[in-house]
Amino acid sequence: MPKYLLLKNYRGGPEPHHPCPPMDQWAPEDVEAHIAFQNHVSDLLEENGEYVDAQALTPARTWVRYGGPGAAPVTTDGPHPETSDLVAGWWMIDVESRERAVELAAYVSSEPGPGGEPLYEWIDVREVMWERPRTIDA
């Protein structure tokens, strides 16, 4: 069974199919409905025996690199071009096939937005590499 990450982004990705304002400008009931849907997705995955993990990330981002011998790490918080991807969170799923992962990603993307309309959000689907070597000669 392959594992996939279904990544949600604060920004980045292809041109939005259905432009919409940031969530903090939505009507309160729309926010509630959106969050309820997120919880519902996790419940559904658990119920299906497909759930591995779900996490949300804060949007604050710090880039870090090696500073050189004896030097402190170099960090930068930005600014970054608004086009760069910024991961907001993910579900990790363990599913029968890639087709199933795509199906679930599309379902996630149908989450309610303003006015309860589907958000059509782009979901980034990434396969997780299997860590353990195979039993048979490769």
Next chain:
Amino acid sequence: MIDEPTQRLDEGALRALVPRVLAGLVRRGEDFDAAEDALQEALLEALRVWPEHPPRDPRAWLATVATRRLVDARRSEAARRRREETTYAEPRPAATEEGDDTLFLLFCCCHPDLAPASQVALTLRAVGGLTTGEIAEVFFVPEATMAQRISRAKRALAGPPVRRLDQPGDLAVVLRVLYLIYTSGHTGRVDVAGEAIRLARQLTLATEEPEARGLLALMLLNHARLPARLDSEGRIITLDQQNRGLWDTREIAEGVRVLQSALATQTEGRRPGRYQIEAAIAALHDDAACAEETDWPQILAWYDDLVALTDDPVRQDPAAVLGRAVAVGHVLGAAAGLRETDRLRDVLGDRHRWHAVRGHLYELGGDLPAAAMAYADAARRATNVAERDHLVRQAARAGAAPRSARRRPGADPRHGGPERRTA
């Protein structure tokens, strides 16, 4: 799970009891789903209690505790729902021997209506006697997820039987599930590959079907090479580079013996099936004292048989065609092997293995720049960390070699080639 028991608990022996006790409960008329749950609870209890208080009759102990759990479960259900218990399954056909029990339970767990992951999980629990936590660990999922997967699978089985469970096709599904379990891995705390071998051995006691013995032989002949497959850093060592002194000669001998007994049943109208053929190929590799002595013409002949099993091997069994291309490369030359892989471009062109084979064949033909590119293409498509790392190294090595170099100093040029198809 068990920390330094005062008396060492033989977990293998305990697990071997599970299918017998379960079959006993089901034969008595208990519902498979409920009995399996009750026995899992009894198993957890045994793992907890037995190290301190080993039972005199382990099998009777398990059956008694599981029965108590069944009664408790029924009582609480009755109290809750205030209705009569009507959930007993149809009585199962009486099985008389332990071999029949194993076969019957395997048919239940590997029911064709279940998804492969459910078949694997249920088989490991109900026949293999593993705990839910252990199975979850094997597949890197949370225990709750695995528990849910198992109970869903059992719910799917609980309805009226969709069809009878003793069709000849069902054995093919059982074999496929056992092979899937075998390929799931061997490292970690639970040796699932060893578990698959144990189940296959039980299966060969329950059926005369030569393919069951073919599968057992295939696993043994492959498992024998396990100690040589990774170096101390966990890096993959391809077949031609392995230290053959590390191969398990006892397992090879058993594998060859089992394979021969299967092939002996062959008649004009009954040719060997795929597991026997793949075992024969594995046996030929195991038989070579060094990579140079590999009998590639014989291997190619077996691959010819393998691809002849399907009408349209390119679509129906591309992995066999790919394995055959390697053998063609070794017998008829790299160019001929590469031509064979061309036929698979549409089917396997986005898989890492197709590119890895081409890298191997380019290297065999002395075209190192093309080999380096093919290995790099393969590395980008790998879905396994160890294989990805291996392919990156292959690409780097082939790319670094001087253009004129046909051989790496002191080494055989044939490395990195897939020896055999994977699942």
